Structure formats: C-alpha cells, structure tokens
Amino acid sequence: MSRSRKRREPEFALKRVYEPASRQDGLRVLVDRLWPRGLSKDAARVDLWLKEVAPSTELRKWFGHEPKRWAEFRRRYEHELEAHTESLERLVELAGRGRVTLLFGAKDEERNQAVVLLDVLRSTFTGRSSSAVRKRRRPTTRR
Numbered sequence: 001m002s003r004s005r006k007r008r009e010p011e012f013a014l015k016r017v018y019e020p021a022s023r024q025d026g027l028r029v030l031v032d033r034l035w036p037r038g039l040s041k042d043a044a045r046v047d048l049w050l051k052e053v054a055p056s057t058e059l060r061k062w063f064g065h066e067p068k069r070w071a072e073f074r075r076r077y078e079h080e081l082e083a084h085t086e087s088l089e090r091l092v093e094l095a096g097r098g099r100v101t102l103l104f105g106a107k108d109e110e111r112n113q114a115v116v117l118l119d120v121l122r123s124t125f126t127g128r129s130s131s132a133v134r135k136r137r138r139p140t141t142r143r
Helices: 057-063 067-097 113-126 131-136
Strands: 012-016 027-030 100-104
Touching: 012 113, 027 067, 057 067, 067 100, 067 113, 100 113
Parallel strands: 012 100, 027 100
Antiparallel strands: none
8 A cells, every 4th residue: 555645845945044034934943053143032033943953163163254165164064964864854854844944144145054054955855965965865665
C-alpha cells in the first residue's frame, strides 16, 4: 500500500533582522551567534534563535566580512555545519510547514552566514550535494 501524501517543499527566505517584520516572513529564525546590536527582543520579533547553526566565534572573527575571505569562509562554515545535522533537519521540517525566514545582522546581504546556510539547507532538501551536505544525507529507500 503506498502513501499518496505529497511532501511540501520547504520554503526559506533571507532577511536582515533590522528590517521590519512582516506577515510574509512566516517563522522568523535568527541564525547569528550574537544578539543584534541595538535591537530589542520586542523589535526583532524573533520566533526562534538557533545560535548553534551560526559560525563559531573563531570563524566569525577570522572572516570579519572581508570579501576576499568569502570563499574560504564558505568552505569552513559548511564544514562546521556538518556537526549540526539535527538543527538543520529541524529547519527543513519547520520550513515544510510554512515559510521560514533566516534572519541575520550582517550589512552585506550577499556574503554572510545565512546565505551559506540557505544553500546548505536547499542542497539537503533537493539532493543537490555540496561536500558538507553529502556527508549528512541519509540514504532513503523507496518501495
């Protein structure tokens, strides 16, 4: 007997935590290790703070948002994410129920940890593999 339930594709978005919250954000998840400077918890309207998926303090300080370090930062951060499979799976599960907006504080909207995290999450779900994702995926069986 086969199940005909169709799994909903996870829906993710990215947004600076300093931008106003909107209904379209869905579940607002902060993915920074540090709380955003100068922003109250009420103003941030964060539903979930997942510090564990943020880059390590050492990696964050090394990167320092230097564009020339971006490629190496991506590689190192993907490697760090391998240790957080449960949190990544939780995000994918939550996004399967409705939109999840990954919030970040960085000024650079193209080169920050949320961009890398989103790529890893999408790769995990779609099966497109990066080196970091390939090690996390569990084989699935179809009948």
